[in-house]
Amino acid sequence: MRGLTKLVLGVGAVMALSPAKDAAATDDKSYPAVMCLESGSETGDFNRSEYRITRTGSTGSGLLLCPIVRDNFSSGGILSGYVKAITAEITYQDNHFRGDITCTLIDKRLSDGSAYSYKTGTTEGASTTAKKLKITDGFEIEGYAFLKCQVPTNSTSDGWTRIFAYKILEGAP
Numbered sequence: 001m002r003g004l005t006k007l008v009l010g011v012g013a014v015m016a017l018s019p020a021k022d023a024a025a026t027d028d029k030s031y032p033a034v035m036c037l038e039s040g041s042e043t044g045d046f047n048r049s050e051y052r053i054t055r056t057g058s059t060g061s062g063l064l065l066c067p068i069v070r071d072n073f074s075s076g077g078i079l080s081g082y083v084k085a086i087t088a089e090i091t092y093q094d095n096h097f098r099g100d101i102t103c104t105l106i107d108k109r110l111s112d113g114s115a116y117s118y119k120t121g122t123t124e125g126a127s128t129t130a131k132k133l134k135i136t137d138g139f140e141i142e143g144y145a146f147l148k149c150q151v152p153t154n155s156t157s158d159g160w161t162r163i164f165a166y167k168i169l170e171g172a173p
Contacts, residue, residue, distance in 0.1 A: 026169060026170065026171030027168075027169070027170040027171055028167070028168070028169050028170075029068075029069060029167070029168050030165060030166075030167045030168075031066065031067075031068075031165060031166050031167070031168070032050070032051070032164075032165055033051075033052055033053045033066075033162075033163040033164055033165055033166065034048055034049070034050060034053065035066060035067060036053060036064040036065060036066040036067075036147075036149070036163070037064065037065050037066075037067075038060075038061075038063065038064060038065075039061065039063045039064070039065045039148075040060065040061025040062075040063045044060070045057040045059060045060030045061075045062060046064075046151075051164060052162045052163065052164045053162060053163050054154070054160060054161070054162040055151045055152065055153065055154045055160065055161050055162070056154050057153065057154060058153040058154065058155050059153075062150055062151045062152065062153060063148065063149070063150055063151075064147075064148070064149045064151060064163070065146055065147070065148055066146060066147035066148075066149065066166055067146050068088075068144075068145040068146055068147065068168050070143075070144060070145055070170070085136055085137070085138055085170075085171070086105065086107075086136070086137060086138075086145065086168065086169070086170045087134060087135065087136040087168070087169045088103070088105045088121075088134070088135045088136075088147055088166060088167070088168055089132050089133070089134050089166065089167040089168075089169070090103055090121075090132065090133040090134075090135075090147070090149070090163060090165075090166045091130055091131075091132055091163070091164040091165045091166070091167075092123060092130065092131060092132075092133060092161065092162065092163045092164065093127070093128065093129070093130050093131070093160075093161065093162045093164070094123040094125075094126060094127060094131070094161050095126050095127060095128050095159045095160055095161065096126055096152045096154075096158055096159040096160060096161050097126050097157075097158050097159045098152070098158045098159075099152025099153070099158065099161075100122050100123040100124060100125075100152065101122070101123045101133070101149060101150070101151055101152070101161055101163070102120060102121070102122045102123075102149070102150045103120070103121055103122075103133060103135060103147050103148065103149040103150075104118050104119065104120045104121075104135075104147070104148045104149075105118065105119050105120075105121075105135045105137055105145065105147055106118045106145060106146055106147070106148055107137075107143050107144075107145045108143050108144055108145070108146075109143045110143050110144065116143055117137055117138065118137070119135050119136065119137035120135070121133050121134065121135040126159055130164060145168075147166060149163065151163070
């Protein structure tokens, strides 16, 4: 009988630690900036390392495309298959006196690749300290998402910019 009591108590403890069926689900993923790919003309205008990407030159498009892994889920009810919100948090340094980093969170449909939704955020002012740029929007789950960041040119007189990492939070804001 004692063995059965321990089993029942153990199962009860595991159930108590499990999230409630109707609780708002969130999915949090962090990525290093090195995951981002250069896009456009004259690529190779960035210095990459294991901890950041720095814009190094004054030529090229300065465009980075950063992948986001989406997970399918089923929640039942009216919002089944839909993520209420997705937030991108980009960690950056923008020590550029004439330009800012502009990132756009884009969601594309799987069926035809058309844009379902996009939301843009821009850094403000020059600073040598690391900061976070947050972008939040509602997205359709049946697609793929990515960040597109436009990084200003690097010059001796204007300053420099770099991106360290980005974090994606899907689910309830």
